[in-house]
Amino acid sequence: MEEINIMILMSLLKSMLKIRLVEEYFAEKLTSREIRCPVHLYVGQEGIAAGVCQNLRTDDYVLSTHRSHGHYIAKGGDVNALVAEVFCKENGCSHGYGGSMHIVDPKINYLASSAIVAGSIPIAAGTGLASKLKNEDRVSVAFFGDGATDEGVFWETVNVAALLELPVLFVCENNLFSTHMPIALRQAEIDIHKKVSAFGLETARIEGNDVEKVYTTARGLIERIRATRKPALLECLTFRWLAHVGPDPDLDIGYRKKVDVEKWRKKCPIQGLKNRLLERGILSEPEYGRLVGEIETLVGDADRFRRAGRDPSVTEF
Amino acid sequence: MLRRISYAAAINEAFIAIMREKKEAFHIGVGINTPWFVGNTMTGLLEEFGPDRVIDTPVSENGVTGLAIGAALAGMHPILTFPRMDFMHYAMDQLVNHGALLPATLGGRVKIPILVRAIINRGGEQGAQHSQALQGVFMHFPGFKVVMPSHPYDAKGMLLQAMEETDPVIFIDDRWLYDEQGEVPASSYRSDLDRAEIVREGTDLTVVASSYTVVLCRETLESLPGAPSVELIDLRSIKPIDSACLLRSVAKTGRLLVVDATWPKGGVAAEICRIVATEGFASLKKPIAVISLPDAPAPAAHSLEEKYYPRASDITAAIETLIG
Structure with missing residues (x-):
């Protein structure tokens, strides 16, 4: 694999850690029931958001799903506003009207997250249509899970994006389950990227927990999209460590085995990168500890920010 | 005395004025470049504004509606046409969950300026699935404005006003009205959307x-x-x-x-x-x-x-x- 600049490697590590620590903070507050809003945690999948978004400019568009915190953070979204929104506070990014599944930050062109499976995919393509009509070289990224490819609108969008030549990167985070249903029980052909390539898109299927691989593959696809304005799909194989929704590990409810979860935990994207950086002497344990401390401070600040936030109120809807 | 033109011609005049006045405007929808779908309401648009701004699409209503919503989020002002309202059922997720609900759900941080033009096309022994008038459905959802002009003056004026709005407007025209004649100024003008x-x-x-x-x-x-x-x-x-x-x-x-x-x-x-x-x-x-x-x-x-x-x-x- 090609050499990645040290600054970028450290940025990828920091981005993943930020996502992980924020999500762990949410898990703790869900367990203590201080958070009432349903939260779909991204723990274990951080390499994808970090690796893809590292290649994006602020003016590039991102649209996401119910499991969106990682994409928002990796795109550069304000952690305070995210945390306050998950607590449904007035100082949240959606002023308490959206909650965890409806995160937004127009300033960084993170335009929407939708709680309807596949709902934001055509919308991402529509932002690409706007770029095409305005003759801009922005790239639009749609993040979604493998479950979204069960929906007809995904295939409608892939076709139309190819037909109209829209600058969209479809990022499929294939975590092998749609809530409780394994992909093999849902799709006759489970190789998503192969099916999409039949529409004429450039596609790739990679290990999503290898953040360097995600970064370099996404970089190639994004550069190509920017130059040609033709869409592409990146399928990243991954696994969510926790439940579909909430902080539990979902081990004993019949749809996945403890041994599989343990296998995937060993493929932690953060630990993987950290070990490689330690081996190469780019990072030391004390430096890693300082980085964690820095992010813990940020999470602590966000906790204070949401505590200071008021519950929203209205006189009339 | 003002000149008299048909309801369909008034729609056509409004579209030409909108496309000339507003660079963010573009048309998208199934069959919009063929009179078989839209009568003579789209005459001359493709020729003057080209296929980038007058996009005839495959019958992928939900996907195409999402495309229009995304373009609106990114600063455009799409005119999305459904040549028959009956096919809007395909697009209900994008129209309702996204077009109508997202702006408020995101705390008003985003706007979705989109004009949805829905055509009622019934009679002539077309049967139940080619006959529906769904204004009663769309009025149900918070987030939409729904308008139905009855004469050519309003058809033109309300379309032009709808393009001043920052929220989704559903504009419903009935093909039974297309030949109705009425006084219509040649100039560009606006009619209120919310007044009887x-x-x-x-x-x-x-x-x-x-x-x-x-x-x-x-x-x-x-x-x-x-x-x-x-x-x-x-x-x-x-x-x-x-x-x-x-x-x-x-x-x-x-x-x-x-x-x-x-x-x-x-x-x-x-x-x-x-x-x-x-x-x-x-x-x-x-x-x-x-x-x-x-x-x-x-x-x-x-x-x-x-x-x-x-x-x-x-x-x-x-x-x-x-x-x-």
Whole structure:
């Protein structure tokens, strides 16, 4: 694999850690029931958001799903506003009207997250249509899970994006389950990227927990999209460590085995990168500890920010 | 005297003016470049503005609606056409969950300026799936404005005004109106979206109609013997409904007939009855009368269509009962 600049490697590590620590903070507050809003945690999948978004400019568009915190953070979204929104506070990014599944930050062109499976995919393509009509070289990224490819609108969008030549990167985070249903029980052909390539898109299927691989593959696809304005799909194989929704590990409810979860935990994207950086002497344990401390401070600040936030109120809807 | 043009020509003029005035505007939808789908309302647009701004799409209604919403989020102002409302059911997720609900769900941080043009195309033995008028459905969802002009002047003016809005507007035109002639200025002008209009004043009965039923009621009233004093209101906007106008009229006449060419349950007529029953009940001298479609799918056979859609004789009979 090609050499990645040290600054970028450290940025990828920091981005993943930020996502992980924020999500762990949410898990703790869900367990203590201080958070009432349903939260779909991204723990274990951080390499994808970090690796893809590292290649994006602020003016590039991102649209996401119910499991969106990682994409928002990796795109550069304000952690305070995210945390306050998950607590449904007035100082949240959606002023308490959206909650965890409806995160937004127009300033960084993170335009929407939708709680309807596949709902934001055509919308991402529509932002690409706007770029095409305005003759801009922005790239639009749609993040979604493998479950979204069960929906007809995904295939409608892939076709139309190819037909109209829209600058969209479809990022499929294939975590092998749609809530409780394994992909093999849902799709006759489970190789998503192969099916999409039949529409004429450039596609790739990679290990999503290898953040360097995600970064370099996404970089190639994004550069190509920017130059040609033709869409592409990146399928990243991954696994969510926790439940579909909430902080539990979902081990004993019949749809996945403890041994599989343990296998995937060993493929932690953060630990993987950290070990490689330690081996190469780019990072030391004390430096890693300082980085964690820095992010813990940020999470602590966000906790204070949401505590200071008021519950929203209205006189009339 | 102003020149007279058809309802369809008025729509066409509005679209040409919008595309010239507003660089963010573009057309997208199934069949928009063929008169077979859209009559002569799109004449000349493809030639003047090119295929990038007049995009005829595959029949992927939900995906294409999402495309329009995304473009709107990114600063464009799409005009999304459904040549038959019946096919909007395919796009309900994008229209409702996203177009209508997302702006408020995201705390007002984003706007979705989009003009959804929905065409009612019925009659001619087309059957139930090529006959629907769904204004009663769309008025249900918070986040939409829903308008239905009844004459060419409004068709042009309301389209131009709809493009000034920052929220989704559903503009419903009925192909039964396309040949209606009316006075229309050649210039670009705007008509209010949220106001009802009194077509003729009267003191004994209020008749509320919208879109083509306004024409039906007007013609029926003109031919009634004895010239009863009937006030005819053109609703124009289905959402919001101009309840102040309705209540003022009912306060004056004490009698109300609602003529609505959609299904009767939970729709436009039901909403008007709710408004008058909750806010104007004391004015009523008689129970409200409603003429609507039967609670049944549209039939194909001409002999059945004649009984299915509201007729002048239904209106005459209702007026007779209310003030006879």
